[in-house]
Amino acid sequence: MTPPNSAQLDEEAAASVLLRKELELHEDKVLAEASQSLAALYQSPAQSGSVIRRIKEAAKSVLPDSLFLSLLHHKCIGRYPNLVRPVTFNEKILQRSLRPDSRYIGLTDKLLVREYIAGKIGQEHLIPLVAAPAEFTRKVFDALPDAFVMKANHGSSFVEVVRRKSETSFEKLRLLADKWLSTAFYSVARERHYRKIKPRIFFEQLLLDDSGKIPADFKLHCFGGRPGGPIIYILVISDRFGSNTRGDVYDIDWNHLDIAIGYYKRSVTPAPRPPHLQAVLDTAVKLCEDFDYVRVDLYAPDNRVYFGELTFTPGAGVLPFTPDKTDYEWGKLLA
Incomplete structure (x- = not known):
């Protein structure tokens, strides 16, 4: 892992001070600024719930990574993290997210990592790849087997299990694929190594045991x-x-x-x-x-x-x- 330089430590130390003294105030200020900049985009009072959600998303997008992660950690764990001298498992994982090892990019990409795995433990331990098209078209869909798993390579939870192709459709899967491909996974939780992974859709064989269960x-x-x-x-x-x-x-x-x-x-x-x-x-x-x-x-x-x-x-x-x-x-x- 790349060791932190003084500028990085200064940035995180400053973030820690903000978190202890002015974190909520800072968040409210960002929300207010985002509200003003986005207000013109919305017309109907009936959409207020949607407006608030979109304002919050816009606010999160302008927060620095260390501040965003600290807020998220507080929400999920119940305490603000120490990003300068991490102690807990989660704090050390946050530090990795902010300063990832350069190897993480290729090894996190679910398509690129296959070559590494084949070299380490053998091709036979890879789930058979059905297709990894440059574009998901109807022709690609028609060529898929009756059962398969659709995935995206650039994030977590991009998984769609298809047991019988007749129970889905190209249109349904294409809509889901487009949603995945348009998701910048880095923005979800600021794991920086995800920024450099080019999104792709791919299809694997559906693994089942002898009883037919996943x-x-x-x-x-x-x-x-x-x-x-x-x-x-x-x-x-x-x-x-x-x-x-x-x-x-x-x-x-x-x-x-x-x-x-x-x-x-x-x-x-x-x-x-x-x-x-x-x-x-x-x-x-x-x-x-x-x-x-x-x-x-x-x-x-x-x-x-x-x-x-x-x-x-x-x-x-x-x-x-x-x-x-x-x-x-x-x-x-x-x-």
Whole structure:
């Protein structure tokens, strides 16, 4: 990671002072200025709710990154972060968002990273790519198989699962693709490495296990840079696209930990230890060996291990932990 220079530290120190003394006042001022500049765009009083939302979005767009992230952190975590001397996991992830390693760009791009993954663990661990067109046209749609997953390469949550093509349409998917492509993902949470990723739509094979279900997501938080190997926590997201989504955290021995990450509910009863757990862990260890921290996402249907993505700033540094002390404990693991 590029070390901070004095100008960067001065900027963040100034931001910290603002946060402690004048943060809310500053935010109100920006909102007022945005209101004046946008007022002429709106006509009908009936649209006041929409107007307020758009004013708030405009206000956020003019806030400096460090100030915006501090406000967002306060909203999601309940406290303002220390960006100069970060202590918690989330604070250190915020620092990464502001000063990302140059490697993050290509490794976060969900298309470009495939070459890196093939070189590290082999082509057989990549989800088969169906199409990565320069433009999503009806011809491309017609050539797609009956089942597939549509994704975008430049951000999180750009995923559309299609089990039967007859139940969707080109027009519906094209509208969704256009929405994704027009989203500047950097502006969502100011993760700066996303600014240089060129948005693309691509299509992958739909992974299903032998029972026809979409496999669980294994999100392995890997703290590396240790002689004895990385420290790994496994977040398992089950039934992600269903009505009973759960998020459970395990250690490498498959002990069900009393930790909740984000807004996922824990399962009352932990899942049985997967027979292929060691293969999942071995794959994660291989993929995290070049980094002091990375979240490695994998799928493992029926003893096969497939790569999902590498994430260097999970939750954009505003990821709630329950209990909150986990934020501090994980912060000690991250340099």
